[in-house]
Amino acid sequence: MINAKVFVVDSFSTDKTMQIAKSYGAYFYQNEWVNHAVQFNWALENCPIDTDWVLRLDADEYLCENGVEVINNxxxxxPKSVSAATLVLKRVFMGREMKHMPKIKMVRLFRFGRARSENRWMDEHIQVDFGEIIDLNGAFADDNLNNIGWWTTKHNSYSVREAIDLLDMEYQILGNSHDNKLDEQAAKKRKLKMKYIKSPLFIRSFLYFLYRYIFKFGFLDGKEGFLWHFFQGWWYRTLVDAKVYEIKKNCGNEVDKIRSYIHKNYGIRL
Incomplete structure (x- = not known):
């Protein structure tokens, strides 16, 4: 059994996060929220991490049983030449695992000091500075326990950040080079996302839903599967497209105007 330290970085929540975390012996820190990438990199730079390996888990994620076994064993x-390892992502929605989704492997384990998060507003991956990346084949789950109203509100806020990410990939509004050292699957996913960006607005979200729900057999996951693919695969991405369309309609492809519009209308300073 590996001895682990748990660091919780909270963004000044008003619930019982602090009490619960401390009751389980976690080290508790607070930092003002900007986005996932900034928060995670802040944790790497400010928490007194003295372990060889770091595991990243978001608030709605947990290690599956085989993930725990793989890490322990x-x-x-x-070997020291290995700097990072991928784990398999399982999606759970309304208590049901979405089994008919493309297999996603993500770097979530890495040696401390050899990696950090990309500076992106959405779809950020862990960027490894040097060394090998291997697949451990253990799993972790994304399993949000809140209700549909909470979920849709969250994804409405996510849609602004996703729109920023798409516009950044198209127009470099953040000034990022995007020349990052990603694992093989993440790099492939990023190339597919660029193709998605070049596809027609609104049509692309509908085709993505059809791909997931029909051609990848998402309909076999029952009512929960329909809601998952409809909301996450079509509704959410259509909402992102609507915000991209709105921004482009008002700003064209002028980077300074885009930045100013996002700050004025969404309160996000880029």
């Missing part, structure tokens, strides 16, 4: 037997 294999992690510290890896």
């Amino acid at each position: 294999e992690l510290y037997n890896l």
Whole structure:
């Protein structure tokens, strides 16, 4: 069994996060929220991490049983040349695992000091500075326990950040080079996202829904599967397209105007 330290970085929530975290022996820190990338990199720079390996988990994620077993049995037997490892992402929606989705492997484990998060507003991946990246094949789950109203409100706020990310990939509004050292699957996903950006607005979200729900057999996951693919695969991405359309309609492709419009209308300073 690996001895682990748990660091919780909270963005000044008003619930019982602090009490719950501390009751389980977690180290508790607070930092003002900007986005996931900024928050995670702040944790790497400010928390007194003294372990060899770091595991990133968001608030609605947890390790599956086989993920715990893989880490306990294999992690510290890896050669020093290995800097990071991927885990398999499982999606759980309304208590049901979405089994008919493309398999996604994500770098979530890395040696401390060898990686950090990309500076992106959405779809950020862990960027490894050097060394090998391997697949451990253990799993972690994304399982949000809140209701549909909470979920849709969250994704409405996410849609602004996703629109910023798409506009940044198209117009470099953040000034990022996007020349990052990603694992093979993340790099492939990023190339597919660029193709998605070049596809027609609104049509692309509908085709993405059809791909997931029909051609990848998402309909086999029952009513929960329909709601998952409809909301996350079509509704959410149509909402993102609506915000991209709104911004482009008002600003064209002028970077300074886009930045100013986003700050004025969405309160986000880029």
